[in-house]
Amino acid sequence: MTPYLFDAPNFEKPIFLYWLIRVGFIVFGISSFAVRFFPALFAAIGVAAVYGLGLIGFRDSRKSFYSALALMSSVMYLGLARSALTDTVFSVWILLALLAFFWGYAERSHRRLSLILFFTSCAFAVLTKGPLGLVIPLLMVLVFLSLRRDIRYIRCFDSLWGWLVFLAVASPWYLTMIQQHNTAFTHAFFYNDHWRRLMEAEHKVNDTWYFYPLTMIAGMFPWSVFVPVSLWFLLRKDLKHLPMFSVFLLCWTGVVFVVFQAAHSKLVSYILPLFPALALLTGDGISTVIDKRLSVRRVFVGMWGTLFVLPVALAAGLFLFPQYISSKPAVYFLIFLFLAALALMLKFIVQRRYVRVLAVSVFFCPVILYAIPLIKAGIEPYVSSRAAGEYLLQNIDPHSVVLSSKSFLRGVRYYTDKKVAILGPNFFSPHPVESMDTNEKLRNFLKSRPVTYGILRQADAEDIERMGGEEFDVTVLKVIGNEYVVKVETRTIHYARE
Secondary structure (H helix, E strand, C coil): CCCEECCEECCCCCCHHHHHHHHHHHHHCCCHHHHHHHHHHHHHHHHHHHHHHHHHHHCCHHHHHHHHHHHHHCHHHHHHCCCCCHHHHHHHHHHHHHHHHHHHHHCHHHHHHHHHHHHHHHHHHHHHHCCHHHHHHHHHHHHHHHHCCCHHHCCCHHHHHHHHHHHHHHHHHHHHHHHHHCHHHHHHHHHHHHHHHHHCCCCHHHCCCCHHHHHHHHHCCCCCCHHHHHHHHHHCCCHHHCCHHHHHHHHHHHHHHHHHHHCCCCCHHHHHHHHHHHHHHHHHHHHHHHHHCCCHHHHHHHHHHHHCHHHHHHHHHHHHCHHHCCCHHHHHHHHHHHHHHHHHHHHHHHCCCHHHHHHHHCCHHHHHHHHHHHHHHHHHHHHCCHHHHHHHHHHCCCCCCEEEEHHHHHHHHHHHCCCEEEECCCCCCCCCCCEECCHHHHHHHHHCCCEEEEEECHHHHHHHHHHHCCCEEEEEEEEECCEEEEEEEEHHHHHHHC
16 A cells, blocks of 8 residues: 555655556566556557547547547657656546546536546546646536536536545545555655645756647647647637537646646656647647648648658767667668658648548657667667666675666666665655765765665766775776766775785
8 A cells, every 4th residue: 555665655656556567567577568568558548538539529530530640649648658657647547537527518418427437537546646636637627617607517416426436436545644654644745746846846947938838749749730730720719609629628728738837846747638638639620721721731741841850860860879879770771761751741742632641640750669679779778777787786796785876766776676875965755765965975875885886877986986085996897878887995995805
């Protein structure tokens, strides 16, 4: 019941993703596949849910298909679907809650069941990431019903059943944590990880007004052009004459954007609950552009131009970042493949066969994703601590704590299963590990043991060497990507052994 991080109770996130990963380990064994299986499964469910919601809202199978296709092949959704983060599972629970609500709202005979399913999905969202799992969908529904002047729809006896199910599903874990851990849980979870993130920026560089608008557009690549186009088509119309489902999607987009924009702590993944709505708006916009011939050629040429960025970026990478590339022929092949696809798209644009343009463009992001193994040998050491951790375990048996640069800490722990300490300050949500945020703390830490092994950034390894002076011998055992596997010996012990 209690989530653990670094051998101690940790309340940065609720329990649901921990349960899923545990089931993955039981079924598949301890592996990266087991960790990522359930986020990927939920992402697939999300694509199906978008298609189903589109059928209910648009009553148009083609718009629904375009929407599901846009979500499935957008770079941000595709990437996070393969990541061991709470955001994908959390976003899909919110999507399922809103699907349940709109199904009942459109088909009034299903109101009780739809409201029960709505609150049940909210409960699981709360178990996945916290109170926002209820705040976001409920606030969005209340805004939508207020605009429709139909707030009585949810202020009814049927909602009481929904609230009872919500409490039955969501409250036991929270009550258990409060009972077992008292203020340690309430302070860490409600204050530090929710209120404090609202009031303070964990990553100050992201705390700008344009961070999420750019994330929305870039995250929907290769459909980026259709995001502002689709919003423009809707916003230039009188709200009173908009179809009910369009109002629903605008409320969804607006509420999620405002909630996360108001918080000072901003990350790309936080705004993922917005992407199903963006995909549905995109599907609607694509169909509108094609059917009504609204600047259709200019829009598709704009899309073609955004896709042209990929071969240009690959070509630039060959010259600017050759250290990341282990197979130049594979990169040349990808460049050729993308240029051939772009030529084919241009031909279809000239011929006004726009559905074929969509069919070609949907493969761009998946091709990039699945081409990564072709150059993985050169990239992985820069994005994962697997190789450094395996080297440490195969060549040394570090009985003591492994010293790690902050950016490597979680990977070093996962791939070595050893106790770790941070070289630098602790995280925004403090992790239960030692942190050496001053030279004095670091010196005392190193002097307290004869030998310390570490996986560090180059700058951190050099800082230890400069700081050590006559006290420590620093040996670089291996350089793997941007990770330095080092051995630090206290010099007095070293001389005594000689």
